[in-house]
Amino acid sequence: MSVMALAKALGITLRHFFSRPVTVPYPDAPVAIKPRFHGRHVLTRHPDSGLEKCIGCSLCAAACPAYAIYVEPAENDPENPVSIGERYAKVYEINMLRCIFCGNCEEACPTGAIVLGNEFELADYRYADFVYTKEDLLLDAVGSRPQRREAARTGKPVKLGFEVPYVRPELEGVKYE
Amino acid sequence: MPKLRINDREIEVPEGTSVLDAIFHAGYDVPYFCSERHLSPIGACRMCLVKVGAPRKGKDGDWIRDEEGNPRIFWFPKLMAACTTRATEGMVVDTLADEVKKAQAGMVEFHLENHPLDCPTCDKGGACELQDRSYEYGLFEKYYTQTQNGLKTVLYSRFAFTKRHADKHHKLSEFVVLDRERCIHCKRCVRYFEEIPGEEVLDFIERGNHTFIGSEEVPLPAGFSGNITDICPVGALLDLTARFRARNWEFEKTPTVDMNDAFGAAIWVDSRSGRIERIRAREHPETNEIWIADAARFGHGWTVRDRVTAPLIRKDGELVPASLAEAEAYLRERLARVRGEEVGLLLAADGTLEEGYAFAEAARALKADHFGFENATRFPAANLPAARFEELLSAEFALVIGDPAEEMPNLYLRLQEFLKGITPAPRYYHGTPIADLRLEERMPRRKERLAVFAAYPTRLHRFAGIAGVYPPGSAGPLVEALSAILNGKRPEPVPGVPEAELRRVAERFLAAGSRAIVVGAEVLEAPEAAQAVADLARSKGALVFAMPPAAGARGLEAVGLWNPRGPGWEEPGARFLFAFGATPPAEVLASARLRVLALSHLDPQARAHADLVLPAKTFYEKRGYTVNAEGRLLELRPAPTAPMGSMDGLEALAFWLRAMGKKPPAAHYREARERLHERYRLPLDLPEEGFFWRPKLRLAARTGKDEGELFLQPTMWKERMLRDDRVRTALGAPRLRVHPATAKKLGLAQGARVEVATRYGRRDATVALDPSLAEGALLLPAYGRGTGRRVPYRLLVPAGGEA
Numbered sequence: 001m002s003v004m005a006l007a008k009a010l011g012i013t014l015r016h017f018f019s020r021p022v023t024v025p026y027p028d029a030p031v032a033i034k035p036r037f038h039g040r041h042v043l044t045r046h047p048d049s050g051l052e053k054c055i056g057c058s059l060c061a062a063a064c065p066a067y068a069i070y071v072e073p074a075e076n077d078p079e080n081p082v083s084i085g086e087r088y089a090k091v092y093e094i095n096m097l098r099c100i101f102c103g104n105c106e107e108a109c110p111t112g113a114i115v116l117g118n119e120f121e122l123a124d125y126r127y128a129d130f131v132y133t134k135e136d137l138l139l140d141a142v143g144s145r146p147q148r149r150e151a152a153r154t155g156k157p158v159k160l161g162f163e164v165p166y167v168r169p170e171l172e173g174v175k176y177e
Numbered sequence: 178m179p180k181l182r183i184n185d186r187e188i189e190v191p192e193g194t195s196v197l198d199a200i201f202h203a204g205y206d207v208p209y210f211c212s213e214r215h216l217s218p219i220g221a222c223r224m225c226l227v228k229v230g231a232p233r234k235g236k237d238g239d240w241i242r243d244e245e246g247n248p249r250i251f252w253f254p255k256l257m258a259a260c261t262t263r264a265t266e267g268m269v270v271d272t273l274a275d276e277v278k279k280a281q282a283g284m285v286e287f288h289l290e291n292h293p294l295d296c297p298t299c300d301k302g303g304a305c306e307l308q309d310r311s312y313e314y315g316l317f318e319k320y321y322t323q324t325q326n327g328l329k330t331v332l333y334s335r336f337a338f339t340k341r342h343a344d345k346h347h348k349l350s351e352f353v354v355l356d357r358e359r360c361i362h363c364k365r366c367v368r369y370f371e372e373i374p375g376e377e378v379l380d381f382i383e384r385g386n387h388t389f390i391g392s393e394e395v396p397l398p399a400g401f402s403g404n405i406t407d408i409c410p411v412g413a414l415l416d417l418t419a420r421f422r423a424r425n426w427e428f429e430k431t432p433t434v435d436m437n438d439a440f441g442a443a444i445w446v447d448s449r450s451g452r453i454e455r456i457r458a459r460e461h462p463e464t465n466e467i468w469i470a471d472a473a474r475f476g477h478g479w480t481v482r483d484r485v486t487a488p489l490i491r492k493d494g495e496l497v498p499a500s501l502a503e504a505e506a507y508l509r510e511r512l513a514r515v516r517g518e519e520v521g522l523l524l525a526a527d528g529t530l531e532e533g534y535a536f537a538e539a540a541r542a543l544k545a546d547h548f549g550f551e552n553a554t555r556f557p558a559a560n561l562p563a564a565r566f567e568e569l570l571s572a573e574f575a576l577v578i579g580d581p582a583e584e585m586p587n588l589y590l591r592l593q594e595f596l597k598g599i600t601p602a603p604r605y606y607h608g609t610p611i612a613d614l615r616l617e618e619r620m621p622r623r624k625e626r627l628a629v630f631a632a633y634p635t636r637l638h639r640f641a642g643i644a645g646v647y648p649p650g651s652a653g654p655l656v657e658a659l660s661a662i663l664n665g666k667r668p669e670p671v672p673g674v675p676e677a678e679l680r681r682v683a684e685r686f687l688a689a690g691s692r693a694i695v696v697g698a699e700v701l702e703a704p705e706a707a708q709a710v711a712d713l714a715r716s717k718g719a720l721v722f723a724m725p726p727a728a729g730a731r732g733l734e735a736v737g738l739w740n741p742r743g744p745g746w747e748e749p750g751a752r753f754l755f756a757f758g759a760t761p762p763a764e765v766l767a768s769a770r771l772r773v774l775a776l777s778h779l780d781p782q783a784r785a786h787a788d789l790v791l792p793a794k795t796f797y798e799k800r801g802y803t804v805n806a807e808g809r810l811l812e813l814r815p816a817p818t819a820p821m822g823s824m825d826g827l828e829a830l831a832f833w834l835r836a837m838g839k840k841p842p843a844a845h846y847r848e849a850r851e852r853l854h855e856r857y858r859l860p861l862d863l864p865e866e867g868f869f870w871r872p873k874l875r876l877a878a879r880t881g882k883d884e885g886e887l888f889l890q891p892t893m894w895k896e897r898m899l900r901d902d903r904v905r906t907a908l909g910a911p912r913l914r915v916h917p918a919t920a921k922k923l924g925l926a927q928g929a930r931v932e933v934a935t936r937y938g939r940r941d942a943t944v945a946l947d948p949s950l951a952e953g954a955l956l957l958p959a960y961g962r963g964t965g966r967r968v969p970y971r972l973l974v975p976a977g978g979e980a
Contacts, residue, residue, distance in 0.1 A: 055297055055298050056298075056421070057297035057298060057302075057424070058423070058424045058427060059297060061427070062424070062426060062427075072423070072450075073421040073422070073423070074421055075420060075421050085295070085298055086298060086345075086346070086421075087298040087421050110297045111297075
């Protein structure tokens with residue numbers, strides 16, 4: 001082992017000592033994630049009419065390898081429809097403990113209603129709280145269930161712990177800010 | 178027996194087999210949409226095109242032969258529809274040729290041309306024949322819009338196709354919805370109505386691309402309309418009770434038996450998340466074939482509403498929920514020093530054989546006098562010889578006294594087959610023939626083969642050569658008069674039916690080589706008449722089909738739940754009463770000191786009288802055997818929908834007996850089944866077609882006569898089904914049908930709203946004057962309570978009504 005080698009090694013150390021750190025001080029700073037990151041699902045809406053895209057066809061549940069999805073459809077009231085067409089999802093539940101975030105549901109969806117978003121901060125305390133219902137999944141809900149609970153408790157807006165360079169177009173109407 | 182070759186397989190099929198059935202019999206597949214079992218083949222959809230060739234005979238009567246001496250095959254110039262082509266000797270069928278594949282793929286595309294792409298919202302999705310066949314036989318790309326030389330061309334048409342648009346939500350009745358865009362014009366539903374129940378209701382309207390299914394009669398006549406939702410190959414006709422409840426693959430499918438009537442029709446119970454969502458017909462060739470009645474199919478909404486989910490104990494006049502331990506303590510305290518003779522044990526009409534056995538054994542052990550089952554008739558149906566439903570088809574003359582369309586709807590469909598002269602179809606490798614060439618559209622009904630008598634004009638009257646309407650209560654005298662004529666004696670006069678008419682019936686009865694007698698509840702309520710039927714069956718060799726109002730009657734009577742000397746379901750008797758599955762009439766409840774009812778639903782009588790209510794399972798949720806009207810043992814299998822803690826009859830009876838400090842005869846269905854096996858040699862496991870159990874019985878009949886004016890007319894709909902709004906809307910207000918002269922005497926006007934009070938409770942009804950009834954007739958739908966009886970009544974005029 002020569003002095004040269006020692007100096008070379010120290011040089012590497014010194015260079016990294018003065019370079020920017022790669023670690024992220026999460027949760028104080030947001031994590032930069034890729035737009036295609038598979039996170040918590042979003043039930044999107046038609047942008048112009050605001051109607052739900054989901055027609056309650058249960059194909060996501062059929063495609064789900066983890067049996068994480070439960071859909072109960074119902075017939076739309078023509079006067080006051082929930083979705084386009086005659087059928088909508090009265091109950092739409094995803095068990096986030098079962099979900100393996102494979103994205104098969106998104107692929108199976110004939111209307112592009114269920115899309116995997118980027119949110120990943122889903123940790124919670126009770127089993128029952130992991131069953132996300134329509135109100136947790138629809139576009140209007142920002143943040144996971146514990147985050148929204150915290151926001152409601154403190155009165156502050158939901159703070160998302162990540163940032164994406166852009167939101168992919170399938171997540172129509174979703175804004176991660 | 179023609180021998181023919183399908184692709185590479187040589188097979189032999191019965192005479193009259195279609196090529197379609199021959200192909201399936203050989204183990205090959207061919208797509209089809211318009212053919213359906215038990216319907217006539219018409220070749221409407223052109224899906225089953227195959228290459229067919231046959232040898233020809235020369236002038237010398239011998240086959241024309243090729244150089245090698247084999248019969249030469251002459252191929253048909255074009256592809257043939259397999260469903261309407263008869264298989265003949267030496268025929269050669271090719272289902273795998275390229276031209277066949279191309280033709281079939283082309284037909285799939287034609288069918289899909291106008292078919293909307295709403296499979297994700299369609300209730301048929303996943304169980305759709307068009308879906309399956311287009312996957313199996315369709316092309317992956319559209320042929321008619323393919324790009325050639327860089328140009329988009331539409332072959333054979335100057336116009337780009339747009340899908341046809343039509344009415345998507347056309348309600349045909351409260352239960353059936355028609356989507357005209359999805360219809361592929363297979364004509365199954367049109368043929369079904371004409372051929373099976375014999376009502377020409379639906380038809381094609383307009384032609385070509387504009388063709389649609391329409392009806393003059395909306396709503397569809399209730400009775401047998403639901404079967405079209407089963408046979409529709411696409412999602413054009415759908416069951417509204419199950420509309421958007423779940424996808425087909427999500428249902429828990431339970432094969433069981435319908436217990437709304439004694440026919441024992443095989444059904445599928447489709448449930449999800451602990452709710453029964455849909456009932457479908459299950460194929461059982463020997464009994465219901467592939468049909469069930471509307472009441473069996475659509476009358477399931479009651480099961481999910483207002484279930485009793487916990488024991489209810491009466492405290493300060495109110496039934497309040499309690500734990501099972503509290504219920505047990507309550508019962509122990511009250512049954513502490515009760516003697517066995519003071520106990521009454523009653524079972525619902527849809528009780529299983531195991532339950533019947535346990536109730537009968539318990540009653541015997543307790544020396545109880547008051548035991549029996551709901552809707553037991555005076556004459557036990559088990560005393561009458563039983564014939565198989567299929568045997569009816571071999572009869573030459575049938576005499577019907579009663580209303581099969583309501584009392585046992587599937588028997589009505591069998592009678593239609595009998596009228597058309599259809600015999601049971603041969604069984605193939607794939608089961609029932611799909612395209613049975615013996616069947617035709619608009620087959621003539623041989624009216625001379627049928628004589629019908631009932632207390633009102635039934636559906637069957639239209640098809641009968643001799644038809645009569647007698648005043649209620651005359652069924653007994655009619656049978657006795659007929660039996661007298663047949664035995665060469667002088668008959669007593671029967672009101673409403675001239676003697677000459679009866680003599681004509683007797684003449685045809687004796688002239689026929691084999692005869693059948695179908696008797697309804699009214700005859701079973703007249704013991705002498707029913708005995709006369711039993712004697713006729715013996716002396717004249719007639720087949721007997723009895724239609725007892727209790728679904729399990731034959732089996733329950735045979736296992737000993739029959740006590741003609743003691744008080745029955747409707748008579749006050751025991752002081753400590755236990756009833757499972759149904760509520761006895763109010764006077765029975767009122768006369769007892771302790772009333773324990775195991776019920777799935779509370780009704781007004783139970784609410785008013787019960788001291789303790791235990792949660793009970795419905796027949797959809799029980800496991801057990803039942804014996805149908807032909808003496809066939811069938812198995813009920815449980816759908817997973819019973820609320821936690823609800824009991825079947827065995828568990829509830831064991832609960833009661835343990836509170837008395839007695840050992841139950843069987844605590845579990847398996848134990849009861851073993852007892853039945855030991856005593857009656859019943860099998861522990863049933864083959865699919867059932868097992869005949871027809872012990873020769875000579876049970877004593879119950880004596881007595883109906884004392885009342887109001888005839889309770891049989892209905893396929895049951896009281897409990899009326900809990901469902903949809904059923905109530907479909908049926909409308911019950912009609913109090915009165916002969917005009919009788920109405921005048923009673924001061925009733927057409928359309929008046931009245932309340933009729935009988936021992937079974939009160940019912941709102943609208944007065945309907947009906948000159949087709951016999952004079953003196955006053956009819957009210959029974960809805961399963963007291964079917965075929967005449968009971969005393971009081972007419973009350975509700976506020977706002979006038980009489």
